[in-house]
Amino acid sequence: MKIIVPIMPQNMEELLALDAERLADADIIEWRADYLPKEQILTVAPAVFEKFVGREILFTLRTTKEGGLIDLSNQDYVHLIKEVAALYQPDYIDFEYYSHRDVFDQMLEFPNLVLSYHNFIETPDNFMEIISELTSLSPAVVKMAVMANTEQDVLDVMNFTRAFKNLHAGQAFATMSMGRFGKLSRIAGVVTGSCWTFASLDEASAPGQMSLANTRKFLEILEN
Template sequence: MNTTKIVVTFTGHNDDEINAEIRAAKENINDFDIVEIRGDVFDALNREDHAKNVRSIIDVFKPLNKEIIYTYRTAKEGGSGSKTTVEYEALLNAICTLMDIDYIDIEVNSGDKIIASVTKTAAEHNVKRLLSHHDFKQTPDTDGILSVFKKMDDIGGELYKAAFFPQSSEDVDHVTSAVEQAKVLYGHKVIGISMGELGKETRTALGEKSSALTYGFIMRDAAPGQIHVSELRQKLTH
């Protein structure tokens, strides 16, 4: 039996886009397990409106037994987030404190101080940590990817996500091989993604090469190579 959970990523910038995504997600309610709220798309909003948007999504999907991930993806890791490190730390701590979320995404390259601070707040509010690393330029070899997972395990968290951009099919193989080996070492908490068209197979991998989570979209893709959640569900259950 496949144990990969499907995450639907919400990237709407305003009320109309968010409401359209919510409607589409409710129409495909059985095709995903987790909702990821991308807070970096709200960068132009003030704190109150940012919080309102996050809460509006949580209020719809929590009663429908969907888990919630809050992610603020910084520009250097492929997102649209432009907050300073101090602002990033404060935002993640505030989200853990004020919002009914299950997972907080913490970029492992954000620095030891931020990771320690958010880890403490998350623990106090029963929020699990999803440690993440994104490289949109290249893919290390298998040992290089394993060293990223090792760094995450040294920090400690509930999920470890590493995404890389491939230049060749060999790069894709490095990711699947690293996932397979990391699962032996750390259990079913590893997420390995090879982005873009070339790496799509990593998003629907089964068996020993499968990740703990796979990310899909409901209206527009949030990352290169993302697949619609209904197609993900079909591929993961057949």
């Protein structure tokens, strides 16, 4: 299972001050561009890709609808993603399918889409329906992040994920339970089949996210 670490610079100065060596143990860097004002994203983009040249990068524009910091119309959302993708070719592009499904057809040219679903309130009863619908669209990766309000929610997500793996062996996916109960799900890929987990460098980008150092330590114990 690969570890993704988000970077969330709020301006060019923060990006330039970021020590890339601190992310040496990360397998993939996620650039959370929504921490920047909309008009600064394309200005800061070249510095991001230069700083992490040679590293795998996931480009994410997380909107307020799914727990992010930027509010965009469907067209602005697609336009910004496509501009960054055309100029810098990130290895993966996050797309919030359920929040922007009306413009999904404009993203079909990209084979490296991560179709994501986020629920910061609950673990939905139709978890399997959601992940199956996203899979039917043939993305590179399906990402499901849902809130765990009880221990049972965590076990449900792990069971759903294991069942999904058995039904869709060819689909890469990353599932996780958010919140304090959900930490176990973030290191359980060896059992559930998740290809990715998310860890933090300093500030967590989601509830229950563990540090890069601790996540790496847990995975080394579980996978070896």
